[in-house]
Amino acid sequence: MTTRTSLADLPCSVARTLDLIGDAWTVLILRDVFYGRRRFSEFADSLPIARNVLTHRLNALVAAGILRKVAYQERPLRHEYRLTDAGRDLFGVVLALARWGDQHITPAGQPAPVTFVHAVCGHDTHAEVVCAACGERLEPRDVRVRPNFGQDVPAVALAQD
Amino acid sequence: MTTRTSLADLPCSVARTLDLIGDAWTVLILRDVFYGRRRFSEFADSLPIARNVLTHRLNALVAAGILRKVAYQERPLRHEYRLTDAGRDLFGVVLALARWGDQHITPAGQPAPVTFVHAVCGHDTHAEVVCAACGERLEPRDVRVRPNFGQDVPAVALAQD
DNA sequence: TCAGCTCGGTTGCTTCATGCAACTCACTTG
DNA sequence: CAAGTGAGTTGCATGAAGCAACCGAGCTGA
Numbered sequence: 001m002t003t004r005t006s007l008a009d010l011p012c013s014v015a016r017t018l019d020l021i022g023d024a025w026t027v028l029i030l031r032d033v034f035y036g037r038r039r040f041s042e043f044a045d046s047l048p049i050a051r052n053v054l055t056h057r058l059n060a061l062v063a064a065g066i067l068r069k070v071a072y073q074e075r076p077l078r079h080e081y082r083l084t085d086a087g088r089d090l091f092g093v094v095l096a097l098a099r100w101g102d103q104h105i106t107p108a109g110q111p112a113p114v115t116f117v118h119a120v121c122g123h124d125t126h127a128e129v130v131c132a133a134c135g136e137r138l139e140p141r142d143v144r145v146r147p148n149f150g151q152d153v154p155a156v157a158l159a160q161d
Numbered sequence: 162m163t164t165r166t167s168l169a170d171l172p173c174s175v176a177r178t179l180d181l182i183g184d185a186w187t188v189l190i191l192r193d194v195f196y197g198r199r200r201f202s203e204f205a206d207s208l209p210i211a212r213n214v215l216t217h218r219l220n221a222l223v224a225a226g227i228l229r230k231v232a233y234q235e236r237p238l239r240h241e242y243r244l245t246d247a248g249r250d251l252f253g254v255v256l257a258l259a260r261w262g263d264q265h266i267t268p269a270g271q272p273a274p275v276t277f278v279h280a281v282c283g284h285d286t287h288a289e290v291v292c293a294a295c296g297e298r299l300e301p302r303d304v305r306v307r308p309n310f311g312q313d314v315p316a317v318a319l320a321q322d
Numbered sequence: 323t324c325a326g327c328t329c330g331g332t333t334g335c336t337t338c339a340t341g342c343a344a345c346t347c348a349c350t351t352g
Numbered sequence: 353c354a355a356g357t358g359a360g361t362t363g364c365a366t367g368a369a370g371c372a373a374c375c376g377a378g379c380t381g382a
Binding site for chain 2: 005007010011012013014015016017018019020022023024027028031034035048049065083086088089090091092093094095096097098099100101102103104105106111112113114115116117118119120121123124125126127128129130131132133134135136138139140142143144145146147148149
């Protein structure tokens with residue numbers, strides 16, 4: 001048999017996270033939820049995803065504790081999908097993906113597909129990934145990795161090139 | 162036929178980015194490159210990925226302009242895979258994934274699999290996703306979306322719940 | 323009252339991608 | 353000259369994706 005390899009047991013938070021959301025449809029559903037979409041039909045209308053796959057992904061997201069099902073009416077019983085606290089924390093991941101696409105895929109001279117506005121400061125904005133300690137932007141050359149369980153991750157400095 | 166749906170044509174930078182790296186193995190290869198790994202055999206040893214799939218993913222990353230192949234010896238000709246500028250800019254995405262896993266998957270009380278150290282400030286650190294304009298952490302409730310091409314993306318405020 | 327519509331799925335079918343093991347090719351080393 | 357190494361390629365079996373059709377509970381309106 002050939003089940004998709006589980007990444008949950010690797011000693012790496014990136015791998016463990018990807019075990020839950022390492023799938024394009026899953027992330028696009030999350031994007032939709034961040035855009036305010038909640039219902040099966042809204043996702044189905046918004047994304048060119050097969051309905052059976054959508055069912056699978058929504059169930060997996062609920063099982064992962066990223067979305068939760070909330071009834072919005074009885075008779076007929078209907079649910080919508082909302083973010084849990086953990087799901088809300090994925091916002092940064094989605095924004096980081098959007099930022100990369102804006103920089104590296106959107107053709108030069110063209111506007112990005114959408115613009116984000118930060119209501120707190122009022123500016124058009126985009127995500128930046130910074131050091132939680134000093135607030136500087138994190139670059140590969142400046143970050144070292146210290147493994148906490150020995151063997152699996154090399155203690156080498158990150159890429160200088 | 163049933164080819165995997167292309168996301169490249171959707172009017173969304175998240176979708177377009179996922180069209181290139183919306184696959185768990187792809188992202189784990191990038192993680193490896195950020196950790197300093199460069200060669201086919203290093204990836205193959207580090208990840209439980211099938212070798213044919215590894216070949217596919219590396220070729221796709223090169224085609225996407227995220228990695229480039231550099232010969233490190235002739236006779237026999239051997240290449241290594243290095244980051245392009247675009248690839249280097251994916252560092253933030255990987256760090257954001259690691260951060261989420263550290264917060265939401267690593268069992269409470271246990272240390273994260275790896276700790277990142279920011280050489281610039283000298284502190285143990287983790288990624289934070291902030292507003293490029295004001296430096297505040299970006300939360301779903303504070304961000305509005307303005308579509309630049311009409312129809313496809315709703316102008317609604319992002320999730321309040 | 324009954325045909326038709328909506329929502330949120332499920333079922334069947336076909337094709338594609340994945341996982342695995344085995345094999346190849348061009349060298350290098352002992 | 354036998355064995356090893358790096359970087360793949362090939363073949364096969366199975367699971368997942370895409371698509372279309374179907375379903376059941378309730379509402380709608382003529």
